[in-house]
Amino acid sequence: MIQSLAVVKKSERLSDGIYSVWFDTEIARSARPGQFVMVNTHSDAHLLGRPISISDIRKEAGQLRLVFRTVGYGSGELSEAKIGDKFEIMGPLGNGFPLDEVAPETKVLLMGGGIGAPPLLGVANKLKKLGVESVSAVLGYRGEAGGLFLAEDFKKFSNVYIATDDGSSGTHGTVVDAVKENDIQADVIFACGPMPMLSAIKKLAAEKGIKAYISLEERMACGVGACLGCVVKTKKVDAHSHVNNSRICTEGPVFEAEEVEI
């Protein structure tokens, strides 16, 4: 875990309000798929780091890719990043997805909703490297207006299924609808997306008896487990907090779906 200046290597707009930035940073050398970084703005009026998930990692080159939606000041500033610009970044943070436990014959299902898809790209890439052959990615989008950002990138590593709110591509409905429509079989689910989607995935996984790992979001201040701002209610007493709360930034952001109250 370090905090240092990262240099913008490449910056592009992927679709309406969705941007991709590659950084040169030492953080890449120890980062794992599903972890995140805190990105500082350049403004003295906006002092909290912005938690952004890592969407892809080039370990050897020391490069990290962040794909994000512009929602406010920090992401707005980052979306205007030019090659050579420097941003103070802290990371890698959090646990990441438990990919080392995935055996090559495992049928893996990735489920990403909207801006929840980017962290799963790094997962798909890593699974390919680990020799996992059956990887399906079900990606949910708003529809025509928002574009199918990253879908082409996912095709390099997985079988891609699309779900859209307006039915303009793939299944007309949610990612869960797409799994059912295409009768996708899986041994394990890795998911990231909005809370209603994660709740539906938790239910789906419980029905089918599949283990599901979901990546959660919450307002954060420190990103390192000190402030206790970003907690999620847990089924069992948490080993660190000794109450039914886990820190999303430290014990998470990835949790076993059945362990958290969402």
Place this chain on the structure above:
Amino acid sequence: MNTQVEICGVKFKNPVMDASGTFGSGIEYSEMVDLNRLGAIVTKGVANVPWEGNPTPRVTETPSGMMNAIGLQNPGIDVFIERDLKFLEGYDTNVIVNVCGRSVEDYVEVVERLGEEKKVSMLEINVSCPNVKHGGIAFGTDPHALEEITRAVKAKAKQPVIMKLSPNVTSISDMAKAAEAAGADAISLINTLTAMKIDIYRRKFALANKTGGLSGPAIRPVAVRMVYEASHTVKIPVIGMGGIASAEDAVEFLMAGASAVAVGMYNFHRSSAMIDCIDGIEEFMKKTGIQDINEIIGCVG
């Protein structure tokens, strides 16, 4: 050049520490920050039993600052002593334990448990958290209640006692006087200012607790004024805090009358915030020809 200060007989290698709640128990930042360099580590508030804290969202950004309503989530004194304090024993720095409670008895229980802990240099009694309904701020906004809890804690404490004061009062001098009269060894201020933020698009409060404590550089001038008033009212030492982001800010608090300073919210922005302050104070002393940091404490006014 001397950067050492002494508060209630406890020597600090420099006057810089963290503000309780912004640095965990030090463990969380220990990969990035050399804890041995700090004047002290002030731990996150600990109660007699584990506390769940408030619902989320608990934090939100505000102009040059943030609001929080964590609600003093903590694992309780048993785990704190076993895990956090044991970890801190490995470091060459003072440990100040921040103590919270819902009743006078809760506070006293924690204070008694810490009595035999050699690693604990001082106790900081949190009577000023604005985010818990019972205890906390109720003791910190009424001078009589403040006196009562200060006396109760002092009767049992083995270490020097710092009372942490709330800025959410009309007269900070009256509160400082009440703490001193009841036997406090030192006071620290300011805790956060009670604040509110509304998300106008969702028509909801930004924090689940509705209100939260405002901290960060936005509150610094308020804090400097209160540290000045308090330190010129009482004879006991004052630890100053509120929006410190740089060595210059730290020096400002020292000149206002603080014997030591704490960095709070800015730790979240930059993990090296306290180290930067410590280095910067030395540079400031060199640049302006100060031999001893104690020369500038309370030098203004």
